[in-house]
Amino acid sequence: MRILILGSGAREHAIVKSLLSEDESHEVFVAPGNAGIARETPVVDIDPLDPVAVADFAVERAVELVVVGPEAPLIAGVADPLRERGIAVFGPGKAAAQLEGSKAFAKRIMDEAGVPTGRAVRAATLAEAEAALDEYGAPYVVKADGLAAGKGVLVTPDRGAALAHATRWLEHGAVLVEEFLDGPEVSLFLLSDGHEVLPLSPAQDYKRLLDGDAGPNTGGMGAYSPLPWLPGTFVDEVVETIALPTVRRLEAEQTPFIGLLYCGLVVTASGVKVIEFNARFGDPETQVVLARLTTPLSRLMLAAATGGLAGLPRPEFASEVAVTVVLASEGYPEKPITGRPLAGLDAAEAVPGVWVDHAATEVGTLPDDGLHGSWTAESLIATGGRVLSVVALGSDFAEARERAYDAIGKIHLEGGQYRTDIAARVAR
Template sequence: MKVLVIGSGAREHAIAYTLLRGESVEEVTVAPGNPGMELDGIRTLSLNPSNQAALIDFVRNNDYDWVFVGPEVPLIEGIVDAFHEAGIPAFGPNKAAAQIEGSKDFAKRLMERHGIPTASYQTFEDLDSATAYVHEHGAPIVVKADGLAAGKGVTVAMDEGTAVSALEDIFVDHRFGAAGARVVIEDFLEGQEFSLMSFVSGTKFWPMPISQDHKRAYDGDKGPNTGGMGAYSPVPQIGQDVIDTAIETIVKPTVEAMAAEGTPFTGILYAGLIATADGPKVIEFNARFGDPETEVILPRLTSDLGAGIQAILDGDEPEFSWESDTTTLGVVLAADGYPTNVVKGAKVPVLPTDADSHVFYAGVKKDGDDLVASSGRVLLLEVSAADIPAAQQKVYGILDAADTTGMFYRHDIGAKALNA
């Protein structure tokens, strides 16, 4: 098969790389992709993911079998609807179903109607009423821009002043543009966070192994929220009983609710969860693979990704199997200043890898024979090992020996599992 992947980051690199690992897919093009992907024999195509007409023409003119949509923005813009109207199979939710990520208020109302466990919340459309609620409720409290904010629209405020500053960022400074037209304010939940992603087709779903992301920029969970600075899988401090409960009380009723309400979901449903003393609860839903979780989950896949997705598109039962005896761990190398004031242009080091490690590229561009940093997250280095300490030793042995001038990375990815 020939497959077009939409997107440009390390997530799409991992998807394309995994598709090519299977026997069913012989060619993958990523639009727009990045030049780092080409090191793995992946074709790239300089087309904007929002240019639906050009992408449709490319698929038709080059006999591609189906399309995998990676990022959230084209999903929420309705790219899957456009492909379907053109008679082109596409794996991802349509515009209506993608609202589960596009609007936090939509997702919270859905969970409220169907008794899906999540934090109590209120939605606001102006600064004064939101600020009054913060002072009435007290801290800690969580402030979220309602729409898409590239993983940066969430403030976990441990005091009222931080919460009010976050509200002013959204309503006064318009930091997140239209995404901040409404704000969801949630109760703070205590516990270990984890990510549970599933392949979904209507009311059927096939869960993946869980992972844990590290959102804060700096060691010890310090600094601002980012799109993610690293991840690992499995998460030994989260018991199988918690995972089973999450599948039964969160994933299953969510896909059934989406179908019952006329917005059936097909694609990857990402559940960002927290294991509280009262059981697992939803922090957020995404309508696609998480990033950086994808880069540590897909290396654990032992079946053919392309064949599994083709089966779902055909309405058949897919086969997904996973490596159970290894740990995968990934560390993001980010440009200085990320996530607020990114300094671009640093030379990207060539990292030595082997059969148990891989580099997935994100924000890079060509500068002569070199790759240089072109956005906040530059790459993710993934390793597979027997356990978390062995994975940490390997990944940091590689990164610490590299010249990462102009970039930084966290040195404690996976530490929560060791300290639990």
């Protein structure tokens, strides 16, 4: 099958690896991709936010399936013109993508579908935000209503910090002030064809920058899968009480959700509740979920894109566990320092059960000043905040963690930072 993937991160690299590992031979293009992806499959210089350019390329190359990785193209509506031209798309149209693009929209859908979630108030002014903070009390939860690249959510016991966060994001639109939900968090991906859903394996990610869940929120610093501490009924409960009601509500509004429904969940004392929805694969959870997937991913995505999930068995996963650790640039998430060389990736991938998904890399020209050791003029450099995801499989979490940290310790990035406690609790 000819497949076009839109995106440039580790999530897209993980999707590429999953597709290329299948027995069936695929021709895979990625736009715009990164240096790691370019080593495995052709990358195309197309702006994922340009629906005309994307559709023209898909038609010219007889692409059979377009997979939209990041949220921005979905919310911009890139899927709609593709569908109008008869191309199968794994990703919701602009209207349904508001499930991620607008926290207020998502709350309305959940309320109308009877989906369990925390109470929330949409505030358009600082006075409204202050009133909501006082109503719900500490810990305070403030969220930007729109996209914020993983930086729009603040949970804090400090009312002043909550007000400052609200003030910042009110400059860009409204904010949501929410009831704090206490309990362990879980990410669950579900494939949707607009009417039916099929769940993948649960994962847990680490949003804070530093060990012990300290520091600012990030796009995600690591993840692991599966979650052995979850009850066996967890996935069924989420399907029946959260995913299906949400998808059916969107269907009733004639805005079918086709693609990947990301459910950000919290297991509270009173049951499973939704923290947030996303309209695409999460990063870095994708890296560990797809690492264990044994059912062909292409078959699942095409079935979702063409209304064919009914009757398909649930996806199957290997018994091995997966851990990923993210390597980030110095200064991330506020002001990452980019353009620095990377070294040691071959040594990292020589560790058994390990591979590296690239997030923000390119081959660039470095000064010939003798400061970069064995690096040549054409060198791999870091171009963003989150640079790499080191993924490791193991028979148990202790083995997977040992492999992941052995591998990331072999990679050199000046000022690079990563957490040392990913999956530590479950390994114990």
